């Protein structure tokens with residue numbers, strides 16, 4: 001087990017997501033301009049950057065949901081451009097995603113939402129589907145009676161947890177989280193961070209987490225990568241980012257809100 005604040009030297013660690021020279025744009029605009037990034041097995045990588053810089057775009061590009069103009073993406077050692085349809089499907093089973101928007105299907109109950117990926121990829125009896133969904137619902141700290149509720153009957157924090165249960169439905173190796181704590185109060189956000197850290201440890205997950213939440217960066221992330229002008233501005237343990245003299249990083253980590261977060265995590 002890795003000590004969160006003293007992970008093994010990156011050189012010794014398995015790269016589970018390898019992004020090289022990736023370019024993504026829409027029309028005339030280029031969002032990602034030859035970006036390189038490694039994510040190591042078993043780490044929680046925090047991905048930061050100003051709004052609109054392309055954090056969600058990179059996440060969606062890795063997932064194959066937006067086309068790239070150049071570059072390569074390898075996940076679990078496989079180049080995503082070289083997969084057959086069935087290999088692609090096998091790979092998709094090995095990651096779970098909590099999207100920034102549209103976390104759940106509004107017409108389905110929590111349990112039905114969690115069962116969507118199970119029905120798509122697994123051939124199981126209704127009884128087993130129910131048991132597995134209840135297990136995931138419990139795993140994310142929801143009470144069993146949440147299972148039969150609709151998303152409209154849940155609080156924001158419960159919706160995040162239910163969406164997390166769905167992301168974990170197929171026991172993935174990798175979890176993608178896009179702003180998982182946005183919209184939660186600080187206590188709810190802290191609890192959600194703790195849940196992510198616990199799940200990461202107990203399930204051995206690799207977590208790619210887009211976040212604006214400084215508390216999350218201080219408390220749960222092993223490494224942080226910062227996006228700016230279509231590239232990675234800095235990456236490493238938080239100390240490395242704190243020491244950066246890039247203007248955006250300086251104001252982000254040393255501005256007023258940053259000091260409050262640092263005091264809170266000390």
Ligand SMILES: Nc1ncnc2c1ncn2[C@@H]1O[C@H](COP(=O)(O)OP(=O)(O)OP(=O)(O)O)[C@@H](O)[C@H]1O
Pocket residue numbers: 026031049050051052053054055056057058100
């Ligand atoms: N499908 C699309 N078509 C056209 N432009 C897009 C599309 N998706 C994203 N963009 C643009 O790409 C840029 C980056 O968007 P993205 O959602 O990745 O930002 P972000 O870093 O996640 O920001 P935030 O922190 O606000 O979530 C934005 O200017 C956005 O308008």
Ligand SMILES: [Mg+2]
Pocket residue numbers: 055056057100178
């Ligand atoms: Mg985003």
